[in-house]
Every structure is written in C-alpha cells, then in structure tokens.
Amino acid sequence: MFETTQEQKDKYLNKMRGIRTNVTEMAPKINSILVAYGAEFYRKTKGEYTDSYFSQIREKAEEDIRITARDKFTEVIDSLNQEKENYNDQCFEKKTTTDPTELNFVGKELELMDREELKEFFELNFLDKNMVRLFDIEIKRRSKSNDTMAQSEVAMLQAYKNEFAINDIVIQKYEQCIKEMIGARSVSSSTIFFPEYDEYDKMSARSVTIAELFNFIHAKSAWGIPNKADVNILGLVK
Known part of the structure; x- marks a missing residue:
C-alpha cells in the first residue's frame, strides 16, 4: 500500500x-x-x-x-x-484529519473494535496524527478496565504500536x-x-x-x- x-x-x-x-x-x-x-x-x-x-x-x-x-x-x-x-x-504522504464530526465518529467506532480490527485501523492510519491520537485514547480507555483479558490485549496492542514499522x-x-x-x-x-x-x-x-x-x-x-x-x-x- x-x-x-x-x-x-x-x-x-x-x-x-x-x-x-x-x-x-x-x-x-x-x-x-x-x-x-x-x-x-x-x-x-x-x-x-x-x-x-x-x-x-x-x-x-x-x-x-x-x-x-x-x-x-x-x-x-x-x-x-x-x-x-x-x-x-x-x-x-502524511496527513492530519481535522473534521471534528469525522473524528468523533471514528472515536466511537474504535470503542467497538476488537484487537485485530484496532491493529488494522492503526496500519491504515499510522501516518495520520489525529487518527493515531484516537488510537492512543482508545488504548488508554481500555487500560483502565479491570478485566484481565482486556489488560492483556492493551499490552499486546501497545507493543504492536511500538514495534510497528513500514514494510519498506x-x-x-x-x-x-x-x-x-x-x-x-x-x-x-x-x-x-x-x-x-x-x-x-x-x-x-x-x-x-x-x-x-x-x-x-x-x-x-x-x-x-x-x-x-x-x-x-x-x-x-x-
């Protein structure tokens, strides 16, 4: 891509x-x-x-x-x-999505995504500063969960982001x-x-x-x- x-x-x-x-x-x-x-x-x-x-x-x-x-x-x-x-x-090409309506909609969508969907979202939007910020906010939100499985997924998603690199x-x-x-x-x-x-x-x-x-x-x-x-x-x- x-x-x-x-x-x-x-x-x-x-x-x-x-x-x-x-x-x-x-x-x-x-x-x-x-x-x-x-x-x-x-x-x-x-x-x-x-x-x-x-x-x-x-x-x-x-x-x-x-x-x-x-x-x-x-x-x-x-x-x-x-x-x-x-x-x-x-x-x-880097970009920054600034439309507040779109950002609000995406933020709500992220709340419904599972781990693999979140990873795909990050891969598609890692060059967009505000989309990455929404990803980080969602990870932070999930990190506050008392659910052990949710905590495990947060750790894996954070590690994925930290290790992510363009396949180039x-x-x-x-x-x-x-x-x-x-x-x-x-x-x-x-x-x-x-x-x-x-x-x-x-x-x-x-x-x-x-x-x-x-x-x-x-x-x-x-x-x-x-x-x-x-x-x-x-x-x-x-």
Whole structure:
C-alpha cells in the first residue's frame, strides 16, 4: 500500500552508504592522539616522568580515544536517523484529519473494535496524527478496565504500536545500520569498530582493541618519538 519509487529508494540507500563510511573519519584523530601520547611515552622511557604522572597521561589518552569513537558513532547514528526521517517525510504522504464530526465518529467506532480490527485501523492510519491520537485514547480507555483479558490485549496492542514499522526495504536497512552503529558505540570503551559492508549492505565487523593500540604505539615509541606518517590504526584493524 505504501510504496516508493526505485529512484527514491536508490537515492536514500546511497545516502545511507555515504553516511556510514564516515566512521573512518575517527582514524586520523585517534592517530594524532597516539602520536602525541607516543612522544610522552618516549620521554617516560628517558626518565623524564614519574610513574604517577605518566599514568595520568595514559588515562587521558585512553579517554580521548573513547570520546573520539563515541562522538563519531553518535554523529553517524544521528545522521542516519535524520535521513530515515527525511525519507519518511518525503516519500510517504502524511496527513492530519481535522473534521471534528469525522473524528468523533471514528472515536466511537474504535470503542467497538476488537484487537485485530484496532491493529488494522492503526496500519491504515499510522501516518495520520489525529487518527493515531484516537488510537492512543482508545488504548488508554481500555487500560483502565479491570478485566484481565482486556489488560492483556492493551499490552499486546501497545507493543504492536511500538514495534510497528513500514514494510519498506529502505527503512529496514536504515534501522539495521543504526542498530549496528549503536552496538559498535556501546563497546567503544574497550574496542574500536570499523564496520564494513558488502554490496548487499551486510556488515562485517573489523576492530582493534584500545589495548592493542597502546601496545602498537609503545613499540613505535620505544626508541624515539614516533613519526606521524608511521601511525595509522587502520592498518591494525582485523
């Protein structure tokens, strides 16, 4: 019933693919953090810093890496959510029924509907702000019932509404990509993920742990201040 053109689908899928590649923009920033830390590590090996002072330098570098990763994933997630909303707004016609007589009539009809009829009503009217409001009012009315079965139906209808999504491949791919980015962000306190996708938008998870990053820069800095050109964390990702 709600169908977009192939041109619209391709446009927004290409936007999604462009946005998710922005994750790699965190790599140069993390490289710079590691190079600066490596210089301090070298000075530590020369006896210029106490262990206590250097531990603070290490802690700050680790936190800077975590913040860089979290911020980048958040930026990508926000952009994906925004484009998904743009797709909804531009490709699916939204409306708002304002005729009070019609709204009053529909409200009375909802009181007589069973669970399956209410679900069908929501599916047909989920793009209409006032119709959805009537649906919510009816759910709230039924929630006040003392009938156990009615309470059970209310819970199922509310769950149905919360989980409802347009059966559209573009929205499905956006939601899957957003879910993957949220997952990658959630572990960024210890592991930095660089999601990669094939031609079918299937993700492969390539990553490097923060511990591995510091082992790498320690080795680079053991005998001298590291050269910026020699530090690229993408080469460590596996």
